[in-house]
Amino acid sequence: MLQELSIRDFAIIDEIQISFQPKMTVLTGETGAGKSIIIDALGLLAGGRGSTEFIRKGEKKAVIQGLFTLPREANTYNILEEYGIDSEDGQIILQRDLYRGGRNICRINGMMVNLATLRKVGETLIDIHGQNEHQELMKPENHIDLLDEYDKKTSELRIQYQVVYQNYRKLKLSMEKKEADEKAWAQRLDMLNFQVKEIEEADLKINEEDELVGEKIDVVGNLGNAMNELSDVSDLSENLQEINTKISDAFYSLEDAARDISDELDSMEWNGERLNEIEERLELIHQLKRKYGDTIEDILHYHSRIEKELREMENAEQNSEKQERQLSEALENVKELAIKLSKQRKKSAKKLEKMIHEQLSALY
Incomplete structure (x- = not known):
């Protein structure tokens, strides 16, 4: 406890020393007497944010000291030991000096520490509540939360209740949605069936579009090579001088050229068909991207999502009776846990009431 301040x-305080006695101490006085200033000083001693405005006018620094005594099992001693601060006599002295230039000097049992260390220790010694915080106790809507926070078992039951209640609400909303608009439900079911079928029939593959574009470039390149070959053959056939002088060689050359032309035409016919296939496939992918996503990955992800929704809707169509049974069972679970939670809260409330009375009686 705080022994001296x-x-x-x-x-506005020049100098003051206050000695505190066991149990409760009340500071009284008219407005402006300095009651809140004493609380502010305790806040700074606990590591609160300081300001040069706290320093008395005309002075270079403000000094605040507090003497505390604690039982040996208090956690504060563990923190002091962590920082190598002596506390063998069971007393803890906090000191904070605020200078006009903005500098702060903090000490614990005479050892200089930084503000973070002072705050860490101070939080275990001083707990300050604002003058309006008690008003939360006057609001009945806050009582349940406060009671549940007080008792661990009540808190656990509340979490269990929230889980089963959310499950019940999900089932109930699903049935209400279906019953409220059977027409919209049927339309949605038809649309999902169409979309799932359309994407599945496309049989899309990851990276397929890039591969098709690459193959298209290769096919067009082969056509260009074929045209060059035909051009060479054409030049060869127009060279009348060479044909007249080398009739024999020309005959065999033209015969070879004819075979080459036939092969190239066959190749061109095949490439043309493949090119059409690629163009049609790319157009199909483009149309699906306009409807369902910017990439094939997006389309497949969308397919997985609507396929799941479709299965749920089909199951709902086929299992209306099962859904009603699940809703009834969920409601019973909610009621059962609600009764348990209510009984536990009443039990916790009596325990809390008793402890509050004991705490209040200790103040007299």
Whole structure:
């Protein structure tokens, strides 16, 4: 507990020392007497944010000291040991000096520490509540949350109840949605069937579009090579001088050229068909991308999602009775857990009431 508080040159306070006794201490006084200033000083001692405005006018620094005593099992000693701060006599002295230039000097049992360390220790010694925080207790809508936070078992039951209730709400909303608009349900079912079938019939493959575009480029290149071959043959047939002088060789050359032309025409006919196939496939992919996603991966992801929705809707169509039974069972689970939670809350409330009375009686 806080034993003594010393404040010097802080706000309107010149110098003051306050000794505290066991149980409760009440600070009273008219408005402006400095009650809130003492609380502000305690906040700074606990590592709160400081300001040069706290320093008394005309002074260079403000000094705040607090003497605390704690039982040996208090967690504060573990923190002090972690930072190598001596606390063998069971007393802890916090000190904070605020300078006009903005500098802060913090000490714990005479050892200089940084503000973060002072805050870590101070949080275990001082707990400050604002003057309006008690108003939360006056709002009945907050009582349930406060009670559930108090008792671990009640909190666990509340979580279980929320899970089964959400399951019940999901089933109920699904049935209400179906019953509210049977026409829209049927239209949605037809649309999903069409979309799933359309994407499945396309039999899309990852990276297929890139491969088709690459093959298209190869096919067009082969056609270009065929045209060059035909051009060479044409030049060869127009060279009358060479044919007249080398009639024998020309005969065999033309015969070979005829065979080459036939082969190339066969190749061109095959490539033309393949090119058409590629163009049609790319157009199909383009149409599907306009409807279902920017990439083949997006289309396949969309297919998985609507296929799942379609299965759920078909199951709902086929299992209306089963769904009603599930809803009835879910409602029973909600009621059962609600009763358990209510009984546990009443039990916890009595326990909390008893502990509050014990705490209040200790203040007198």
